[in-house]
Amino acid sequence: MKVQVTDAPFDPWREIESYRREHPELAGKYGATAIFVGTLRELSHGAQVSTMTLEHYPGMTERELEATCREAAGRWDILDCLVLHRVGKLAPDEPIVLVAVWAAHRAPAFDACRHVVEALKSRVPFWKRERTASGERWVEPESP
């Protein structure tokens, strides 16, 4: 298991590949890899491009991400879990978050991956501030 918060852009495919290489014991054990990548969208075409700044609570963030992964591993039969979350200033089309789950079977892989992604919306201390043509503002949370 690995959770990491980074203030530099990352390439999700390279991260998955290198994590997999660092864990050769997974080879042949997993039949399913479920992956989610969250990416910064543009607000709109052309001029209205947005940038995003992600603030977080260092220490608590990692703790909550680890707790979420452990929770998923307790609830579903998974083999491993990798979470990367970006902080700082992002440009459109840059990855914000990567969640990868390895499991023997597809159902626990999908379920656990989605569980971790949903936790990012409710309990992990990240806050987004977006810049649009009309200025900067904090992003409001989704209604539950």
Place this chain on the structure above:
Amino acid sequence: MKVQVTDAPFDPWREIESYRREHPELAGKYGATAIFVGTLRELSHGAQVSTMTLEHYPGMTERELEATCREAAGRWDILDCLVLHRVGKLAPDEPIVLVAVWAAHRAPAFDACRHVVEALKSRVPFWKRERTASGERWVEPESP
């Protein structure tokens, strides 16, 4: 949208990257990428390594895969869908299938990806034959 059946090993991450590069119009539009990779597991540790041969019905396979993606695009608000499926002889730890779905939001990305993965179990004409220590046999379908 792209569906492809291939008898050569493939690298799912490279395939996703190159598909994304071939579709620059997606940039900034998608906030969510949901991915599933199915991989050949070993039957067991050590000697009991299995190989797998995948037979399919050329023509019908592609048609069913395309129908499944179109169905997903009709049912959920997704932007694009990529499916690669291996056929022929596979070694353990090799990818069998890649399903990648791009969408503005996470829920349709997850739902559509899972829908396509489940369709592989029920309607797309692939048949697996596995070789174990005790000989070769056709893999039985899962109970529904």
Place this chain on the structure above:
Amino acid sequence: MSITVRFFASVRERLGKAEVVLNAAGVRDVADVWARATGEPRPARLLAAVNLEHAGFDRPVRDGDEVAFFPPVTGGQTTFTTENTEDTEAKEDNEKRPL
């Protein structure tokens, strides 16, 4: 009337043939195609397609159709018949690894 009949996977193996062309006047539906092409009773859980589309056995056939017969499909992720043993193993691995 000419119908191309194709067999896949375990059905192909059991019959010992992959394809036959049926010169089949009087053949009305998919069930007739199976009977004429094989002379055998239909195995349990046999599936059929007409012109690359899933079809029932009562589906009418016409001159030039391609009719295929095959067992239930097993695509996607691996599924072993030794599923139970596998699940136990996966759980053990899960507990042993420092996740």
Place this chain on the structure above:
Amino acid sequence: MSITVRFFASVRERLGKAEVVLNAAGVRDVADVWARATGEPRPARLLAAVNLEHAGFDRPVRDGDEVAFFPPVTGGQTTFTTENTEDTEAKEDNEKRPL
């Protein structure tokens, strides 16, 4: 009794401070910490953590604790406040593209 109090995101901005150290004899719970550290009423939907763990406002605090206050979290995928406009756009794109 010394408690480190931290503020994040819009809460930090509104208060104009990121951290204060409270020398706070008689402070019993998280609600007291907020009152003493800010002198303001609690905003709607304020969240709190004690020692890096989510906590309610009735959670007792002790000497050396780190108490944090912040708004609801917005991690993971992007969510814009102009959600409706966005959804319409996404659908249009979807229909226009030769998926």
